[in-house]
Amino acid sequence: SKNTGRDCVTVFDAQMGIEIAARECLDRALRTAINQREFTLHYQPRLDLKSGKIIGAEGLVRWDRPGRGLVYPAEFIEVCEENGLIDEIGAQVFEMGCAQAIAWHKQGVDLELSLNVSPRQFADNGFIEALAALAAQHDFPKGKIELELTENALIGDPKKLAKKLRQITTMGYKIAIDDFGTGYSNLSYITQFPLTCIKIDRSFIQQLPSSGPIVQLILTLGRQIGATVVSEGVETVDHLDWLSERDCDEVQGFLITKPLPLPEFEAFAAGFSVD
Ligand code: C2E
Ligand code: CA
Ligand code: CA
Ligand code: CA
Numbered sequence: 443s444k445n446t447g448r449d450c451v452t453v454f455d456a457q458m459g460i461e462i463a464a465r466e467c468l469d470r471a472l473r474t475a476i477n478q479r480e481f482t483l484h485y486q487p488r489l490d491l492k493s494g495k496i497i498g499a500e501g502l503v504r505w506d507r508p509g510r511g512l513v514y515p516a517e518f519i520e521v522c523e524e525n526g527l528i529d530e531i532g533a534q535v536f537e538m539g540c541a542q543a544i545a546w547h548k549q550g551v552d553l554e555l556s557l558n559v560s561p562r563q564f565a566d567n568g569f570i571e572a573l574a575a576l577a578a579q580h581d582f583p584k585g586k587i588e589l590e591l592t593e594n595a596l597i598g599d600p601k602k603l604a605k606k607l608r609q610i611t612t613m614g615y616k617i618a619i620d621d622f623g624t625g626y627s628n629l630s631y632i633t634q635f636p637l638t639c640i641k642i643d644r645s646f647i648q649q650l651p652s653s654g655p656i657v658q659l660i661l662t663l664g665r666q667i668g669a670t671v672v673s674e675g676v677e678t679v680d681h682l683d684w685l686s687e688r689d690c691d692e693v694q695g696f697l698i699t700k701p702l703p704l705p706e707f708e709a710f711a712a713g714f715s716v717d
Contacts, residue, residue: 498554584614593625644675
């Protein structure tokens with residue numbers, strides 16, 4: 443109640459005030475960031491274990507905030523899921539990603555690019571239209587672009603979801619399940635949806651070898667449905683060896699490299715070889 447210590451109430455109010463002000467400030471800065479196009483992509487290589495080559499990258503958004511340097515998604519993606527700005531940011535991420543895929547195509551550079559799609563962005567009715575518009579505008583192999591959806595984006599009417607996903611794959615884009623094994627959906631969607639790739643969440647890789655039975659299960663599952671299996675968060679040679687011995691298709695992680703700005707990524711991919 444209000445009578446239990448005036449100081450405490452004052453402190454509480456002040457704290458709340460600060461939080462609300464900080465949040466409003468962040469919202470405003472994000473709106474400016476959208477208008478000024480302050481977002482950029484970093485690229486984390488995907489290493490194909492069979493060929494030993496970098497066959498593509500995951501594009502990860504960064505906010506190049508004037509006067510503050512690079513801001514990482516942990517600081518703004520969740521907020522933007524709440525205030526709805528994720529739709530705009532996601533659209534810009536897609537424009538940037540497609541532009542890059544087209545540039546590589548024109549240069550004769552053979553690289554795939556996967557892009558993250560937030561659940562809210564995927565649920566948005568304009569999403570399919572935006573993808574279709576991009577597909578119609580530009581002549582480039584859509585199969586080089588993969589959308590990474592988390593299991594949380596796949597909760598809902600399976601029939602409707604399957605239809606939406608099929609619309610996407612019919613346009614030629616590929617679909618990956620991101621952070622596999624950590625979401626709230628049930629497993630039945632795996633055989634109902636047109637999935638081209640499963641990305642094992644890094645929490646399972648980091649717990650190897652004790653999480654081995656789970657990782658092995660996902661590898662088998664991926665093979666059964668004809669999907670590529672990518673292990674995320676590969677940080678050590680032990681992780682890599684464990685996964686190579688079990689024919690995991692691709693790995694991504696700090697052992698290969700952290701996400702890089704475009705020029706660094708291109709140089710890294712071109713010069714990479716396994717020894
Ligand atoms: P994610 O999609 O699971 O992306 C992988 C994250 O793990 C990246 O963090 C990456 O830097 C980090 N990572 C890569 N290798 C390792 C490793 O070996 N060890 C560890 N500990 N971490 C590793 P980042 O770039 O900070 O992104 C964080 C999350 O933000 C992403 O997780 C994704 O959920 C979200 N995100 C990033 N870009 C976008 C975007 O364009 N749109 C949307 N909706 N979400 C995005
Ligand atoms: Ca991802
Ligand atoms: Ca992931
Ligand atoms: Ca993850």
